[in-house]
Amino acid sequence: MTYEPTHPGPAARPGKNESDRAAVRLTSVSRTYGSGADAVAALDRVSLAFPPGTFTAVMGPSGSGKSTLLQCAAGLDRPTSGSVTLCGTELTALSEARLTRLRRRRVGFVFQAFNLLGALTAEQNVALPLRLAGHRPARARVREALTEVGLGDRGRHRPSEMSGGQQQRVALARALITRPEVLFADEPTGALDSRTGREVLSLLRAMVDREARTIVMVTHDPVAASFADRVVFLVDGRVDGELRAPSAEAVAHRMTTLETAPEATPQTAQEAASC
Numbered sequence: 001m002t003y004e005p006t007h008p009g010p011a012a013r014p015g016k017n018e019s020d021r022a023a024v025r026l027t028s029v030s031r032t033y034g035s036g037a038d039a040v041a042a043l044d045r046v047s048l049a050f051p052p053g054t055f056t057a058v059m060g061p062s063g064s065g066k067s068t069l070l071q072c073a074a075g076l077d078r079p080t081s082g083s084v085t086l087c088g089t090e091l092t093a094l095s096e097a098r099l100t101r102l103r104r105r106r107v108g109f110v111f112q113a114f115n116l117l118g119a120l121t122a123e124q125n126v127a128l129p130l131r132l133a134g135h136r137p138a139r140a141r142v143r144e145a146l147t148e149v150g151l152g153d154r155g156r157h158r159p160s161e162m163s164g165g166q167q168q169r170v171a172l173a174r175a176l177i178t179r180p181e182v183l184f185a186d187e188p189t190g191a192l193d194s195r196t197g198r199e200v201l202s203l204l205r206a207m208v209d210r211e212a213r214t215i216v217m218v219t220h221d222p223v224a225a226s227f228a229d230r231v232v233f234l235v236d237g238r239v240d241g242e243l244r245a246p247s248a249e250a251v252a253h254r255m256t257t258l259e260t261a262p263e264a265t266p267q268t269a270q271e272a273a274s275c
């Protein structure tokens with residue numbers, strides 16, 4: 001297993017026509033919490049396209065709207081205004097029931113906290129999304145998913161018998177068992193040491209390169225971001241530019257500028273990243 005990020009060739013990177021075939025597209029999405037004097041604009045007219053088969057990292061200072069962006073893009077939260085399409089389906093118009101069905105079929109999630117059920121074995125945890133969708137999961141398919149993340153021999157272990165990295169890999173297998181088009185990851189390596197984190201990131205990278213999955217990952221870590229094809233930066237709920245084929249050093253440097261710039265929201269950068 002390689003622990004170094006490898007970026008695909010230029011043909012596989014997001015290109016000029018990416019907005020024509022976006023796996024996920026946000027158009028002028030705003031999300032405001034509260035109202036009146038207490039209103040917080042977590043997202044402010046964000047337009048972004050995530051092309052199929054690409055790995056995007058979302059970074060920005062604390063409170064810049066990263067998690068809100070992920071939640072709106074994944075259909076877990078509804079924007080106050082604007083539009084979100086997932087694989088061509090407009091989410092904002094869907095009923096809760098249809099949204100839930102769409103999420104179960106097309107979207108996978110991985111979080112910082114692995115969120116595994118402690119009473120269940122790895123196999124049972126991985127099978128859970130299929131059971132929730134009313135299917136009887138084939139054992140071979142569950143084992144295949146665990147093998148894909150390097151845990152083919154750990155199926156009968158419970159989370160308490162596994163390391164943090166192994167638990168996150170079980171969570172990854174669980175997210176992928178439904179073969180979703182898009183995987184959303186919120187700080188997936190936040191609770192892992194750097195070596196284990198890189199193993200998980202290598203797996204994510206391989207899923208994009210080998211299986212053309214689309215990954216959108218929120219992270220605070222420049223090294224984690226360097227595994228992505230591009231990094232989108234948020235400041236105060238707005239897109240503040242992006243880096244393509246990012247190195248950890250370039251991301252770290254950009255983050256330093258973001259943390260110190262008072263009003264760094266050039267419109268040209270937002271337009272460059274928009275659909």
Ligand SMILES: Nc1ncnc2c1ncn2[C@@H]1O[C@H](COP(=O)(O)OP(=O)(O)OP(=O)(O)O)[C@@H](O)[C@H]1O
Nearest residue numbers: 033034040042060061062063064065066067068069
């Ligand atoms: N449920 C909520 N109610 C009120 N305000 C909220 C809620 N969720 C988020 N916010 C506010 O919206 C803004 C963006 O929050 P969000 O969690 O998206 O930021 P973030 O970039 O993910 O932050 P962090 O890196 O600290 O996790 C913050 O000012 C936050 O306080």
